[in-house]
Amino acid sequence: MSAPEQQACSRDFAGTIEAAADAEAWLMSQSGALGLPEDTEFALNLCLEELFINAVQHGRANRATISIWAEADGVRLEFVDDGGPFDPGEAPAKRISGPTDDFEIGGFGAGLVQKFSRRLSYRRSDGYNRLLLEFGAARDTNAGSEAPHTT
Amino acid sequence: MNINVIEADGGVTHVVLDGRFDIAGAQGADPRFSALAQSSSSVVVDLAKVSFIASLGVRTLMVSAKTLIRRGADMAVCGANENVEKVLRSTGFDEIVPLYPDFASAAAWLTSRQAEFASKKP
Numbered sequence: 001m002s003a004p005e006q007q008a009c010s011r012d013f014a015g016t017i018e019a020a021a022d023a024e025a026w027l028m029s030q031s032g033a034l035g036l037p038e039d040t041e042f043a044l045n046l047c048l049e050e051l052f053i054n055a056v057q058h059g060r061a062n063r064a065t066i067s068i069w070a071e072a073d074g075v076r077l078e079f080v081d082d083g084g085p086f087d088p089g090e091a092p093a094k095r096i097s098g099p100t101d102d103f104e105i106g107g108f109g110a111g112l113v114q115k116f117s118r119r120l121s122y123r124r125s126d127g128y129n130r131l132l133l134e135f136g137a138a139r140d141t142n143a144g145s146e147a148p149h150t151t
Numbered sequence: 152m153n154i155n156v157i158e159a160d161g162g163v164t165h166v167v168l169d170g171r172f173d174i175a176g177a178q179g180a181d182p183r184f185s186a187l188a189q190s191s192s193s194v195v196v197d198l199a200k201v202s203f204i205a206s207l208g209v210r211t212l213m214v215s216a217k218t219l220i221r222r223g224a225d226m227a228v229c230g231a232n233e234n235v236e237k238v239l240r241s242t243g244f245d246e247i248v249p250l251y252p253d254f255a256s257a258a259a260w261l262t263s264r265q266a267e268f269a270s271k272k273p
Contacts, residue, residue, distance in 0.1 A: 112242070
């Protein structure tokens with residue numbers, strides 16, 4: 001992993017659905033401080049929600065740590081959780097193939113993460129899933145330049 | 152997320168969503184959509200004021216669409232912005248529910264479907 005261009009902002013969250021909403025609000029405040037374009041904010045928010053829900057509902061994670069930082073070629077999101085091993089980059093991208101009234105609902109999260117991130121790398125170490133997502137948006141030069149602070 | 156249900160002309164139920172279709176949005180919308188799926192015959196879900204959706208929101212729409220289709224009713228979606236539409240198409244939602252740019256075109260499709268269905272009734 002390359003060194004962050006800016007100091008990473010990180011925060012721990014409990015492994016609950018309620019905490020997922022808090023994590024989304026926190027991430028949006030951080031991405032706002034980074035002055036990211038709307039499309040990148042959407043992609044970050046989407047990937048975070050999918051990863052958090054999956055870690056809690058399927059991985060039974062008790063904790064998740066989220067970090068975000070900017071680099072010269074875009075922004076990085078690191079998601080670390082203590083749930084069961086799961087690599088969303090290797091999971092099949094499920095999609096309904098219709099038209100039909102007998103379609104299976106669910107399992108779309110991994111495919112969305114693959115679609116909305118530029119690059120995804122996963123490793124499992126010390127009982128943690130460590131996922132690094134890259135998003136390819138440059139910073140919005142019209143936005144404020146103040147660097148975010150670690151919380 | 153706010154949900155406003157309008158009974159429009161031609162028996163079309165216009166469901167206008169406003170806000171974020173995130174975890175909280177999906178949890179709030181589930182009971183409303185469940186009731187609509189059991190009672191309505193033609194539903195247009197208007198996403199023009201929805202700024203965000205993820206798989207939980209798509210799931211809410213899919214569950215509702217499945218119930219409607221199995222009842223012989225229909226759903227269409229209109230007004231999705233570029234990112235919301237990308238999510239819907241990525242999951243294959245557009246394979247079961249057509250996407251339209253605006254309410255008028257979605258309602259016109261539903262009205263023609265109702266007429267087609269009525270003409271096939273014995």
